[in-house]
Amino acid sequence: MSATSSHRPGAHFLQLPGPTTTPQRVMEAIARPTINHRGPDFRDLTVEVLDGIKGIFKTAGPVIIYPSSGTGAWEAALVNALSPGDAVLMYETGWFATLWCRLARKIGLEPELIPGDWRTPVDAAAIGERLRADKAHRIKAVCVVHNETSTGVTSDIAAVRRAIDEAGHPALLMADLVSSLASVDYQHDVWGVDVAVGGSQKGLMLPPGLSFNALSPKAIAASKSAGMRRSYWDWDEMLEANARGFFPYTPAINLLQGLREAIAMMQEEGLDAVFARHQRAAQATRAAVAQWGFETQCRDAAAHSPVLTAVPMPDGLSADAVREAALERCNMSLGNGLGQLDDRVFRIGHLGDFSDALVLGTIAATEAALAFAGVPYRAGGTEAAIAVLTGQAQRGAPGLAA
Ligand SMILES: *Cc1c(COP(=O)(O)O)cnc(C)c1O
Numbered sequence: 001m002s003a004t005s006s007h008r009p010g011a012h013f014l015q016l017p018g019p020t021t022t023p024q025r026v027m028e029a030i031a032r033p034t035i036n037h038r039g040p041d042f043r044d045l046t047v048e049v050l051d052g053i054k055g056i057f058k059t060a061g062p063v064i065i066y067p068s069s070g071t072g073a074w075e076a077a078l079v080n081a082l083s084p085g086d087a088v089l090m091y092e093t094g095w096f097a098t099l100w101c102r103l104a105r106k107i108g109l110e111p112e113l114i115p116g117d118w119r120t121p122v123d124a125a126a127i128g129e130r131l132r133a134d135k136a137h138r139i140k141a142v143c144v145v146h147n148e149t150s151t152g153v154t155s156d157i158a159a160v161r162r163a164i165d166e167a168g169h170p171a172l173l174m175a176d177l178v179s180s181l182a183s184v185d186y187q188h189d190v191w192g193v194d195v196a197v198g199g200s201q202k203g204l205m206l207p208p209g210l211s212f213n214a215l216s217p218k219a220i221a222a223s224k225s226a227g228m229r230r231s232y233w234d235w236d237e238m239l240e241a242n243a244r245g246f247f248p249y250t251p252a253i254n255l256l257q258g259l260r261e262a263i264a265m266m267q268e269e270g271l272d273a274v275f276a277r278h279q280r281a282a283q284a285t286r287a288a289v290a291q292w293g294f295e296t297q298c299r300d301a302a303a304h305s306p307v308l309t310a311v312p313m314p315d316g317l318s319a320d321a322v323r324e325a326a327l328e329r330c331n332m333s334l335g336n337g338l339g340q341l342d343d344r345v346f347r348i349g350h351l352g353d354f355s356d357a358l359v360l361g362t363i364a365a366t367e368a369a370l371a372f373a374g375v376p377y378r379a380g381g382t383e384a385a386i387a388v389l390t391g392q393a394q395r396g397a398p399g400l401a402a
Pocket residue numbers: 018069070071072096145147148149176177178179199208
């Protein structure tokens with residue numbers, strides 16, 4: 001809120017790629033009274049959410065739930081499975097990959113970041129090549145971001161697993177799913193991921209405050225001899241308490257009540273329908289962007305993110321000016337450019353809980369913001385989006401597959 005306008009009438013459009021709008025049903029579940037975290041009702045809640053969240057990760061193994069932002073679960077993944085000085089191979093998809101790498105270095109690991117262009121997905125072949133050169137198996141983990149939220153590029157995690165296996169390398173595979181979980185298909189067991197990292201405030205439709213580690217048997221085995229110091233993040237204590245229906249310390253009880261409701265909503269809709277809804281919204285958004293005459297930050301047609309679209313502005317034009325117009329004139333928040341994309345791109349979030357009306361409202365308001373900001377664009381983006389959502393766009397039209 002700016003100092004000059006104390007009240008903006010109407011619903012705020014929180015069109016960020018996280019945090020996302022929390023649906024009323026989830027808010028009401030969170031608003032229910034806090035219960036005793038050592039009592040029988042809580043035990044039932046624990047069993048229900050721990051079981052339900054496995055279905056979201058598509059794993060038969062345990063999922064750990066922390067009272068933290070996604071960053072905490074990044075750290076937890078590393079400190080539980082690795083030892084000081086371990087080499088870790090990462091891939092520079094964008095800002096979030098860079099942050100995870102920085103975290104790894106700060107806590108005493110030796111990350112190596114394969115350089116990327118912030119416009120294309122993880123190159124699994126480059127990972128395979130680097131692993132084949134690591135004859136001594138110094139690299140203990142490969143860490144990749146499934147959906148790079150700074151660029152709107154989604155990577156093929158199963159291909160990374162294949163590259164590791166084909167190189168005959170024993171490294172663990174860790175995947176950051178913070179912005180893809182519950183929005184883009186993810187198959188923890190089938191894809192052979194050892195540690196997956198999630199967060200609550202994106203596709204899961206919750207406020208910030210919960211994070212996740214999904215574990216493979218190999219990750220749990222590695223944790224038994226992993227030498228990084230840890231206490232609060234320790235999987236062992238958590239798994240032991242969870243097995244009894246509890247947590248080793250006071251959990252985020254109300255957020256867990258919300259998580260139970262969010263999982264129920266996704267089960268009612270069906271996960272495949274949730275994923276398809278995200279794909280449609282992304283296609284409609286890309287159709288609008290193409291009509292406006294802009295590129296997308298993602299330049300690999302097979303890697304467009306279903307959860308957000310990052311739109312670079314033509315040289316000399318400020319993306320932040322568009323975001324400011326969206327906020328001041330349309331009561332809508334768009335995502336800002338991160339790192340090297342600061343003021344270069346704005347990001348349109350289309351994830352979590354949304355209808356066609358919200359998608360179209362977001363696109364129309366973005367189009368209006370371009371006009372308010374004085375950015376030259378070709379009109380008709382909203383119509384292009386309607387054509388996609390109503391199935392009337394020609395195959396091969398912008399945003400659609402050929
Ligand atoms: C949001 C995000 C994070 C960081 O999560 P926080 O909850 O802000 O700590 C990490 N990785 C990706 C891909 C994200 O989108």
